[in-house]
Amino acid sequence: MIKFTFVYMEYFAEKLKKIISKEGLSASKFAEKIGVQRSSVSHILSGRNKPSLDFVLKIYKSIENIDLEWLFSENTENESHPEHSPTYSPKTDPINQEGENTITEKSIDRIVIFFNNGSFKTYNN
Numbered sequence: 001m002i003k004f005t006f007v008y009m010e011y012f013a014e015k016l017k018k019i020i021s022k023e024g025l026s027a028s029k030f031a032e033k034i035g036v037q038r039s040s041v042s043h044i045l046s047g048r049n050k051p052s053l054d055f056v057l058k059i060y061k062s063i064e065n066i067d068l069e070w071l072f073s074e075n076t077e078n079e080s081h082p083e084h085s086p087t088y089s090p091k092t093d094p095i096n097q098e099g100e101n102t103i104t105e106k107s108i109d110r111i112v113i114f115f116n117n118g119s120f121k122t123y124n125n
Contacts, residue, residue: 011074013045019063034062053111068108 020030020041031041035058043049060068111123 012051012071013047015071016041016044016051016059019059019066023063034058057108 020027023030023033025033027041027045028038031038034055036055040049040055044051044055056068056071059071060066107125109125112120113123114120
């Protein structure tokens with residue numbers, strides 16, 4: 001499992017609470033839905049643990065209309081998509097002005113992790 005630290009960790013628990021609430025689930029049912037241990041959700045909500053990249057990607061893959069960029073940002077509100085609720089925005093692009101369907105699935109191409117000693121590790125999809 002890849003371990004990493006969000007730059008804006010203090011915001012993640014708040015975002016996780018919003019996601020669970022929006023889904024209308026208990027923390028236990030949410031853990032079951034995304035395929036993680038109940039204690040993992042509990043520990044992240046309490047601030048005891050930080051989420052792994054695997055945890056974040058399970059949220060992204062399991063919950064419709066989650067904005068992955070929002071999960072990694074410091075913003076607790078999704079200002080870039082005011083027409084959507086704070087935690088959700090389309091994973092796909094809308095129909096363009098000419099009426100053509102421009103829906104494309106977004107996926108992670110590469111993740112780069114920078115270490116405090118100046119080195120880095122790249123993970124390609």
